[in-house]
Amino acid sequence: MRFSRLIWANIFNRPVRSLLTISGVAVAVGAVVALVGIASGFERSLRDVYESRGVDLIVLQSGKLQQVSSVLPQSIGEELARVEGVDSVAAMLMDVVALGGDNFGVPVLGLSPDEFILQQFKVTSGKRLRSDGRREVLVGHALAEGLKLAVGDPIDVIDGETFTVAGVCESTNVNENGAIIMALADLQELMLREGEVTLFGVHAGKTDPHSIQQLRERITAEDGALAAAGSKLSVSDSQQFAAHSAEMRIAKSLAWLTSTVALIVGAVGILNTMLMAVFERTGELAMMRAVGWRRSRVMSLVLAEAVGMAAAGAVVGSLGGVLITRLLALTPAGARIISGQIAPEVILQGFAVAFVLGVIGGAYPAYRAARMEPIDGLRHD
Structure with a gap:
């Protein structure tokens, strides 16, 4: 045998x-x-959120254990935009809400309607957000299906704060499919964080690895001037950001x-x-x-x-x-x-x-x- x-x-x-x-x-x-x-x-989904939107570098407040706890003055965006090699800067405010039932821990993203990140969202029904303060939101299709929401329906983001579903968006990214997206100014007012953001997404003029590394070093070198606005900065690419985030390490x-x-x-x-x-x-x-x-x-x-x-x-x-x-x-x-x-x-x-x-x-x-x-x-x- x-x-x-x-x-x-x-x-x-x-x-x-x-x-x-x-x-x-x-x-x-x-x-x-x-x-x-x-x-x-x-x-992988967290990394793809930024890579798929053309974000080459992510700027956060340094020393924060969790991403959503980062607090940066919105005015820093103007300083970042003046750094050599920066093509555009998008400010983002992030928070988490509970909508009742199984819909706890729903991410809410605040973005300016005219910035490059929000313009890249694929709206499958309804319309995009406008910057005229109409208290409207985009809803990811997974969340819309779970809550049985359609365009024009009201949604209480938090108790007593009702918004209207302007559109439903679909993404290859699971995080965005389960999120609420609203105008940055609306989320700042809703969360009592006027003038504050969570992070900045930086789109570089040149996206080869060497140029990105040089841009990162320039932003870090500018930290003294930018810190005058009240914050120390942590600058990383999307892969480093996802791999080293506290949420990922804990998970x-x-x-x-x-x-x-x-x-x-x-x-x-x-x-x-x-x-x-x-x-x-x-x-x-x-x-x-x-x-x-x-x-x-x-x-x-x-x-x-x-x-x-x-x-x-x-x-x-x-x-x-x-x-x-x-x-x-x-x-x-x-x-x-x-x-x-x-x-x-x-x-x-x-x-x-x-x-x-x-x-x-x-x-x-x-x-x-x-x-x-x-x-x-x-x-x-």
Whole structure:
């Protein structure tokens, strides 16, 4: 019998125990794929929000843990626009509101209607925002579907503050599809933040990496003059901004911490199964040693069985994680924050985790089987 066939035969000889072990690994891998995939997708969406709108650099107040807590004077935008290499500057105010029911944590974006970022939104029905103070909003299509909103409907952004839906916009970005967009002046008045913004999006005249880096250095060098307006500045490109934001770090940390519990259960399951398999096959393993099998070959056999079950669990878990993510993206609340797409590298991480589980769970049973003396094993049987 070939070595590979022997491995799978030993696994299928104990179908119930192997199935339970594979299920444990599948839960662990599924948790990694789903949770880490959602966190990574959210980071990708946050990065795409700015990249797709032509934002080359993002200027925030430095030292702030969360993006929405950044406070900058709106007048800084004029200083930024005068920096050499800056083509245009867009001021953005961001906040989060609860609209009742499952619609909590809805992002609200305040933008000047004539700035380049807002002009790039794709309005699928209705009209764009105007700068004549009509208290109108654009609503992302996922939020509009969840709240059953249509053009012309009223929406209470906060209690007692009613706006009219001017249009519904659609984006490839999940964050924008679940957001409310309004005129910057309206949001400043609504949140009692007149003259303040959260960040500035800078569109550069030259967008090659070298020119962007030079522009970033010039803005940083101008920090002394700009700081006179009352703020220290943090300047980053969209990729750096998304990767280092506190929200992303917290989301990824929570994803891995939650997954760790399932990973420990999966490792213990493999360890228990392989220990029982070694115990039950003591005579068989001793006979292999007696007919000339080397210790390393016996160890390889047991380890390969453990990794084989882990690989089967990785396949099932990855499929389950992808399916769960896509189902969550179909719910009204999930559609606002989950894209439903899992990056290939996240699935590869799931398989890598399964391999490590197999090695960890099979290492001691393999060592114990390899150290067995043939005479002791035959006497045991």
